[in-house]
Amino acid sequence: MHELSVMTQVVESVLGSLEGRDVRRVESVRLEVGELTMLGKEQLRFAWGVLSRNGPLRGSKLVIIRKPAVVECPGCGFRGAPKKAPAGWSHTVAPLIACPRCGGEVRIVGGRETVVRSLRAVAARDRRPGKRRGR
Ligand SMILES: [Zn+2]
Structure with a gap:
């Protein structure tokens, strides 16, 4: 299944971007999928469900945005x-x-790209002294 290998890379890049951060869990991930990729939404969701079973992605929501x-x-x-x-x-x-x-x-x-546009995560600590604006 092509979707599974694509999502494996997506999950890896998401987990990579969490490295070194105090993230307890990820709430949602917005993924842009080009319409020419021929990736099926349902298959992508299924793959996400399988790959996000453990770790900080557990229970996270995948938002798929079709790019023309x-x-x-x-x-x-x-x-x-x-x-x-x-x-x-x-x-x-x-x-x-x-x-x-x-x-x-x-x-x-x-239209051929698969890009993680943004993700929403919950910090491990409740609040940090105000320097968490922007990127
Ligand atoms: Zn022309």
């Missing part, structure tokens, strides 16, 4: 959403996406 595809056309300079995301998009068939303006070949510049 963005293409760039070297021919006419168009940048934006492609004409259409072809049905039956798969890893085995080379995707055919055309520029909505000139019909030319485009470069995919967005």
Whole structure:
């Protein structure tokens, strides 16, 4: 299952970002998933459930945000959403996406990423002397 290997990396990066911090548990994680990744929401949630069973991620909520595809056309300079995301998009068939303006070949510049956008965590100590603003 592709989702499981992707989520393994996500969980690792989340746990990595918690290192050295006094975090008791994580409440929620916002994950941006590009629409071209072909990752299923349900499968991602399932994988998250399996991988977050122990440790600070236990009981955390996964929020999945779909990111639309963005293409760039070297021919006419168009940048934006492609004409259409072809049905039956798969890893085995080379995707055919055309520029909505000139019909030319485009470069995919967005929609293939899986990014942890933010996470909400509960500190191990109730309150810290006020230097926990921002990043
Ligand atoms: Zn174009």
